[in-house]
Amino acid sequence: xxxxxxxxxxxxxxxxxxxxxxxxxxxxxxxxxxxxxxxxxxxxxxxxxxxxxxxxxxxxxxxxxxxxxxxxxxxxxxxxxxxxxxxxxxxxxxxxxxxxxxxxxxxxxxxxxxxxxxxxxxxxxxxxxxxxxxxxxxxxxxxxxxxxxxxxxxxxxxxxxxxxxxxxxxxxxxxxxxxxxxxxxxxxxxxxxxxxxxxxxxxxxxxxxxxxxxxxxxxxxxxxxxxxxxxxxxxxxxxxxxxxxxxxxxxxxxxxxxxxxxxxxxxxxxxxxxxxxxxxxxxxxxxxxxxxxxxxxxxxxxxxxxxxxxxxxxxxxxxxxxxxxxxxxxxxxxxxxxxxxxxxxxxxxxxxxxxxxxxxxxxxxxxxxxxxxxxxxxxxxxxxxxxxxxxxxxxxxxxxxxxxxxxxxxxxxxxxxxxxxxxxxxxxxxxxxxxxxxxxxxxxxxxxxxxxxxxxxxxxxxxxxxxxxxxxxxxxxxxxxxxxxxxxxxxxxxxxxxxxxxxxxxxxxxxxxxxxxxxxxxxxxxxxxxxxxxxxxxxxxxxxxxxxxxxxxxxxxxxxxxxxxxxxxxxxxxxxxxxxxxxxxxxxxxxxxx
Numbered sequence: 001x002x003x004x005x006x007x008x009x010x011x012x013x014x015x016x017x018x019x020x021x022x023x024x025x026x027x028x029x030x031x032x033x034x035x036x037x038x039x040x041x042x043x044x045x046x047x048x049x050x051x052x053x054x055x056x057x058x059x060x061x062x063x064x065x066x067x068x069x070x071x072x073x074x075x076x077x078x079x080x081x082x083x084x085x086x087x088x089x090x091x092x093x094x095x096x097x098x099x100x101x102x103x104x105x106x107x108x109x110x111x112x113x114x115x116x117x118x119x120x121x122x123x124x125x126x127x128x129x130x131x132x133x134x135x136x137x138x139x140x141x142x143x144x145x146x147x148x149x150x151x152x153x154x155x156x157x158x159x160x161x162x163x164x165x166x167x168x169x170x171x172x173x174x175x176x177x178x179x180x181x182x183x184x185x186x187x188x189x190x191x192x193x194x195x196x197x198x199x200x201x202x203x204x205x206x207x208x209x210x211x212x213x214x215x216x217x218x219x220x221x222x223x224x225x226x227x228x229x230x231x232x233x234x235x236x237x238x239x240x241x242x243x244x245x246x247x248x249x250x251x252x253x254x255x256x257x258x259x260x261x262x263x264x265x266x267x268x269x270x271x272x273x274x275x276x277x278x279x280x281x282x283x284x285x286x287x288x289x290x291x292x293x294x295x296x297x298x299x300x301x302x303x304x305x306x307x308x309x310x311x312x313x314x315x316x317x318x319x320x321x322x323x324x325x326x327x328x329x330x331x332x333x334x335x336x337x338x339x340x341x342x343x344x345x346x347x348x349x350x351x352x353x354x355x356x357x358x359x360x361x362x363x364x365x366x367x368x369x370x371x372x373x374x375x376x377x378x379x380x381x382x383x384x385x386x387x388x389x390x391x392x393x394x395x396x397x398x399x400x401x402x403x404x405x406x407x408x409x410x411x412x413x414x415x416x417x418x419x420x421x422x423x424x425x426x427x428x429x430x431x432x433x434x435x436x437x438x439x440x441x442x443x444x445x446x447x448x449x450x451x452x453x454x455x456x457x458x459x460x461x462x463x464x465x466x467x468x469x470x471x472x473x474x475x476x477x478x479x480x481x482x483x484x485x486x487x488x489x490x491x492x493x494x495x496x497x498x499x500x501x502x503x504x505x506x507x508x509x510x511x512x513x514x515x516x517x518x519x520x521x522x523x524x525x526x527x528x529x530x531x532x533x534x535x536x537x538x539x540x541x542x543x544x545x546x547x548x549x550x551x552x553x554x555x556x557x558x559x560x561x562x563x564x565x566x567x568x569x570x571x572x573x574x575x576x577x578x579x580x581x582x583x584x585x586x587x588x589x590x591x592x593x594x
Contacts, residue, residue: 008041012058016188017066024058039477047071047181048550050168050393053149053158056101063157068105069190071159072112072145074181076191078173079142080116081180087142090164091119095132096147097317098250099157100280102126105147107195109159114198115191118142124206126278128251128318130430133166134215135207137425140164148317151289152552154281167396167427171530212255215425220262222423223436226348227264229355230440233447234265241265241443242308245435246272246299248288249279250316256435260312263439270306272299282316290315290322291418293334300324300332310442310452314431319392320418321434325442325452338371338468339456341414344437345374346459347444348412348422349381363408365395368510368529368536369545369558370416376463384408389510389532390547392419396427416468416558457569465569467576469559471584473593476553484548484555487591491535491546496590500582502539510534542583559584 011017012025028037040059045052045067052071056063079087092113096106103126110120121139123131129146136144144162152158161177163169169177184190198204227234243260247253253276260269274284275298282288287295290313299311303324311324311332323340324332335343345364352358363384366374370387378385388394395413402408414420419429420437445452460466475483495507497518507516510532515524534547545558561576561583588594 002038005038005041008060009037017058021058021064021066042478047074047178048174050174050391050550051158051160053152053156053552055155056157063101063105063159065104065108068108068147068159069112069192070184071181072109073116073184073190075143075145075161075177076113076116076118077184078177078180079118082142088117088119090140090142091121093132093135093139093141093144093162094120094122094146095127095129095135095144096123097129098126098278098280099147099149099316100154101157102147102280105157105159106145108192109145109147110204111192111195111198112190114195114201114203115193117203119202120198120204121207122204126251126254127212128255128314128430128432129160130319130426130428130432131212131215131255133162133426133428133430134218135166135211136162136164137166137427138211138214146317150317151287151291151315151320153287162428165396165400165427167400168391168393170393170397216255216258216262218423218425219259219432219436222425222433223259223263223440225355225357226351226422226437226440228357229351229353230347230444230448231264234443237265237443237447239266240268241310241439241446242268242270242303242306243310243312243439243442244270244272244299244303244306244308245312246275246296247278247314247318248285248290248295248316249275249277249282250288250314250318251278252314252318252431252435253278255432256312256314256318259432259436260439263436265443267439269439270302270308272302274298288316290320291337293324296322296324296334303332304330309446310438312435312438314435315418318431319429321420321431321438322418323438325445327453328451333453335452335456336468337414337416337418338373338466340418340438341366341416341420342371342373342377342459343441343445343452343456344414344420344422345377345412346455347437347441349377349383351444352411353381359409359411361408362411363402364411365398365413367391367394367415368534369547370414371466371468371560372543372562373459373463373466374414377459380463383411389529389534390415390417391550392421392429394530395421399424399427416470460569461565464562464564465572465576466560466562467573467580468561469580469584471557471559471588472549472554473557474552474554480553484553487555488533488535488546488548491591495535496537496587499537499539499542499544499590500579500586502541504537504539506538508534508536508538510536541579544583544587557584557587559587
């Protein structure tokens with residue numbers, strides 16, 4: 001075992017670390033578990049551009065009260081170094097999800113902020129991440145913190161930082177915060193006072209229902225605006241619309257049912273009982289990720305029994321939303337994030353156009369790895385569409401740019417990983433708003449087309465069939481991180497000249513900020529995007545995007561294919577699926593992935 005690694009490990013077996021922490025590390029040393037010791041101490045848990053996320057446990061490469069404390073001290077140092085006035089008085093808002101230790105970590109963050117004289121507004125119980133975004137804006141706070149690991153497995157937790165406009169921080173401020181966090185000593189460099197003492201001094205204020213009620217009023221106002229252009233369709237429905245909702249043991253149960261109750265028409269929202277109980281162990285599902293069909297299975301079974309028209313699911317911190325709808329045979333089909341995103345874009349564009357509520361210079365924002373079908377929809381409705389890097393912080397930054405330059409009026413954004421936002425009172429993906437959109441979609445889809453799937457097929461016939469697929473490769477630990485780094489380097493230095501028999505005609509390298517016209521052997525500079533470790537390869541029928549995950553030990557491949565619908569939807573889909581099978585197999589073989 002590396003002596004430096006062992007030295008770091010032994011430091012955690014003595015004060016100032018607490019007894020449970022000391023015992024946890026000492027047990028590893030006594031057992032001689034060198035692999036686990038190495039993984040916990042070979043590096044510090046990285047505080048990246050939006051925060052940090054990792055497996056919970058003792059050690060510098062784990063989520064625990066000490067890494068949370070150090071991160072919060074760094075954030076406090078950053079805020080207090082800001083030239084902005086009244087940072088301490090404006091304070092920081094904090095929310096947390098249902099994960100194990102989330103409340104503990106949130107209170108630790110509050111205690112550290114209070115120890116630095118910064119006022120804290122904290123939700124005393126779990127609440128959705130988008131509510132935190134709204135709260136920062138509503139209270140004019142200097143920033144925000146959310147304790148969550150989103151849809152990760154139960155072993156994980158995380159820490160996200162928000163700027164004073166309710167968005168996750170972006171450059172150049174992200175690097176400044178990272179630098180401040182890096183200067184904090186893990187145990188000795190943190191200033192804190194006890195949570196109770198901070199409350200007595202007025203430095204910590206636990207929020208009541210006032211802010212969330214105002215938020216729900218904002219959601220109601222948006223819902224009424226959305227329904228205006230399709231109210232005749234909704235009113236014409238001859239049956240009650242039943243929806244089954246599952247929060248997957250997360251925070252959505254606190255707000256989503258209330259938001260859905262505000263929609264018009266005859267609706268019945270049924271909550272899946274077992275999964276409505278917040279629980280960080282997620283006991284009823286192997287995954288709390290609404291991107292995965294398995295996460296929706298209990299709700300789908302309930303929907304079959306109830307004769308429901310839609311299943312809606314949100315992840316533990318309720319910023320992502322997934323759904324399933326029945327096909328013509330009553331079999332529930334899950335829609336992917338791109339399909340949902342485009343259906344919602346079409347719904348909003350149709351309604352706003354019909355009601356004359358479409359603003360001047362309307363804009364929709366998506367990401368470079370999301371479907372290009374949204375471009376066709378926007379062109380049809382004369383809506384400006386622009387793409388940003390993966391991550392809603394970049395969408396929020398573009399919203400901020402629109403406002404500053406008075407160039408466009410934002411109406412909607414989505415990313416393929418099941419994140420959606422409409423209106424401007426929140427600056428992050430919002431599973432509450434997403435759920436309202438989903439319920440409105442099923443009412444409009446049934447009323448105007450007969451079903452949501454028939455609506456989707458009509459969109460495909462009109463604009464072309466787009467199919468997108470994602471494959472991720474998990475590579476854990478230090479060895480995995482090196483493999484991911486080497487793989488990206490190999491693709492960058494020796495890119496494929498063809499994929500599944502088609503020449504690569506264009507390559508976009510977001511790290512080196514250049515676009516390569518492969519067939520012409522010409523390089524051009526890229527503009528408008530921050531530096532990011534992303535590669536994209538284009539053939540005549542395919543777009544393949546590759547990037548390391550920013551929150552998990554995996555590398556992600558995004559495959560996008562398109563063709564016109566000539567022989568019917570089903571036949572055309574089969575053709576694209578066969579093509580996809582060849583594309584991903586060829587790409588993985590070139591990358592040495594089995």
